[in-house]
Amino acid sequence: MIALRRYYFRNAFQTNPFHHLCYYSGFYSYLPKQIDTKISAISHQFHSLFLCSFYSTKSPSRSFRRRNNKRLKAASKPVLDQAKFHNAISQLPPRFTAEELFNVITLEQDPLVCWELFNWAAQQPRFRHDVSTYHLTIKKLGVAKMYEEMDVVVNQVLALRSFGSEPLYNTIIYFFTEARKLSRAVNIFKHMRNNRKLDCRPSIRTYNILFTAMLSRGRDSYINHMYMGTVRCLFRQMVNDGIDPDIFSLNSMIKGYVLSLHVNDALRVFHQMGVVYKCLPNAFSYDYLIYGLCAQGRTNNARELCDEMKKNGFTPSSKSYNSLVNALAIAGEVEDAVHYLREMIEMRKSADDITYKTILDEICRRGRVEEAMGLLKELQNKDLVDGHTYRKLLYAMEDDFGD
Structure with a gap:
C-alpha cells in the first residue's frame, strides 16, 4: 500500500507539480470535499498552462483559454448558504401562496438562495408559480449574471402555453441581450408575437430593447450595416402591427443609419418625425445627424x-x-x-x-x-x-x- 502511494504521488508530481506542493505541505489532509474539488480544478489549469509554456513558445490559443476559463468558472461557482436558505423557508407558512413566496424572494439579497427557494417551492404539493414569481426570479438571476440558471427558468416559462405577460418577456429579452445571446432574445420576441394572449404581444418597449441591443454590437460601420437591415425590418414590422414609434425608436433609426453611413436615410427619418409620426425631434436627433454629416464632410x-x-x-x-x-x-x-x-x-x-x-x-x-x-x-x-x-x-x- 505504501509503495502504491509513493508511486501515485511520484507520477502526480511528474504530471502536476501543484499536487506535489499540496501533498508535501500537508495541505490536502485538512481540505473539505468542496474546497478540494476547487483546488483540483485550479491545479488542472496550472498543469495545463505549465505544460503549454514548457513545450510551446506560442501563446495559448483562444479555444484553449476559453476551456480553461470555463473550468475556472465552474470551480468558482458560489456555494449555497444553507443558513440563509433555511431561514427563508422558515418565513413561509405551511401552505404558502405565490404572493407570499414573491414577498420572501423580494427581501432576499442572495441570488443563489432565491434560485434554490424557487426550485424548492416548485416541488411542494399544491403550489404553482405564477407570473410574478417567474418574473422576480428571472430578474434576480439576470442582475447577478447567473445566465445558465436564468435560462432554466425561461425554458419553464416557454413550456407553459398562453402564459406570461409583456413585462416578463421584456425582462427576458433584456437580460439575454445583456448576456450577448441575441439569437435567443429574437426567439423570445417571436414567441411573444405568436402568443395567443394579447397582453403578451410585443410593445414599443420590446422593440426599443432590441434596437438598443443591435445598435451596440460594435463600432465597425460594416457590422452596423449588417445589423441595420434587421433593425429596418423590425421597425417596419412594428409600424405594420399598429405600434406608433416614439422618440427613442426614431432616434434609434437615425443613429443606426448614421453608424452604417446611410446619412440620407437618417435625414429622411428626421424629416418624417413631425409630419408622419407626430413626434418632434429632440437634442439626440440633431446630435446624431450633425455627427454623420460632418463625418461625410457635408459642412453646409x-x-x-x-x-x-x-x-x-x-x-x-x-x-x-x-x-x-x-x-x-x-x-x-x-x-x-x-x-x-x-x-x-x-x-x-x-x-x-x-x-x-x-x-x-x-x-x-x-x-x-x-x-x-x-x-x-x-x-x-x-x-x-x-x-x-x-x-x-x-x-x-x-x-x-x-x-
Missing part, C-alpha cells in the same frame, strides 16, 4: 442643422461641436471653425486634443502661425488646456511649422 448641411437646433432651444453636445469644428477646419473654413470653437467654449462644452490640434494645424498651414500661437495662448489663459497639453501642442506646431 451640418452647419444649417446646428443653427436650426439652437433655434429650437437645444444645445449641441460636445461631440457635435467637436465634429463640426474638425470638419470645418479640414474643409478649409478656418474662420467658421474658430467661431464654433469660441461658441463651444462659451457653452461650456469641452473640446478634445484632436480638435485643438486640427484647428491649430489648419491655421498654421495658411501661414498664420502667430495667430495659431495666440489662439493656443488664449486657450491656456482660460484654463481650457493644462500645461502638459499646452506644451504638447506647442512642440507639435514648432516641429511642423517652425523655422
Whole structure:
C-alpha cells in the first residue's frame, strides 16, 4: 500500500507539480470535499498552462483559454448558504401562496438562495408559480449574471402555453441581450408575437430593447450595416402591427443609419418625425445627424442643422461641436471653425486634443502661425488646456511649422 502511494504521488508530481506542493505541505489532509474539488480544478489549469509554456513558445490559443476559463468558472461557482436558505423557508407558512413566496424572494439579497427557494417551492404539493414569481426570479438571476440558471427558468416559462405577460418577456429579452445571446432574445420576441394572449404581444418597449441591443454590437460601420437591415425590418414590422414609434425608436433609426453611413436615410427619418409620426425631434436627433454629416464632410448641411437646433432651444453636445469644428477646419473654413470653437467654449462644452490640434494645424498651414500661437495662448489663459497639453501642442506646431 505504501509503495502504491509513493508511486501515485511520484507520477502526480511528474504530471502536476501543484499536487506535489499540496501533498508535501500537508495541505490536502485538512481540505473539505468542496474546497478540494476547487483546488483540483485550479491545479488542472496550472498543469495545463505549465505544460503549454514548457513545450510551446506560442501563446495559448483562444479555444484553449476559453476551456480553461470555463473550468475556472465552474470551480468558482458560489456555494449555497444553507443558513440563509433555511431561514427563508422558515418565513413561509405551511401552505404558502405565490404572493407570499414573491414577498420572501423580494427581501432576499442572495441570488443563489432565491434560485434554490424557487426550485424548492416548485416541488411542494399544491403550489404553482405564477407570473410574478417567474418574473422576480428571472430578474434576480439576470442582475447577478447567473445566465445558465436564468435560462432554466425561461425554458419553464416557454413550456407553459398562453402564459406570461409583456413585462416578463421584456425582462427576458433584456437580460439575454445583456448576456450577448441575441439569437435567443429574437426567439423570445417571436414567441411573444405568436402568443395567443394579447397582453403578451410585443410593445414599443420590446422593440426599443432590441434596437438598443443591435445598435451596440460594435463600432465597425460594416457590422452596423449588417445589423441595420434587421433593425429596418423590425421597425417596419412594428409600424405594420399598429405600434406608433416614439422618440427613442426614431432616434434609434437615425443613429443606426448614421453608424452604417446611410446619412440620407437618417435625414429622411428626421424629416418624417413631425409630419408622419407626430413626434418632434429632440437634442439626440440633431446630435446624431450633425455627427454623420460632418463625418461625410457635408459642412453646409451640418452647419444649417446646428443653427436650426439652437433655434429650437437645444444645445449641441460636445461631440457635435467637436465634429463640426474638425470638419470645418479640414474643409478649409478656418474662420467658421474658430467661431464654433469660441461658441463651444462659451457653452461650456469641452473640446478634445484632436480638435485643438486640427484647428491649430489648419491655421498654421495658411501661414498664420502667430495667430495659431495666440489662439493656443488664449486657450491656456482660460484654463481650457493644462500645461502638459499646452506644451504638447506647442512642440507639435514648432516641429511642423517652425523655422
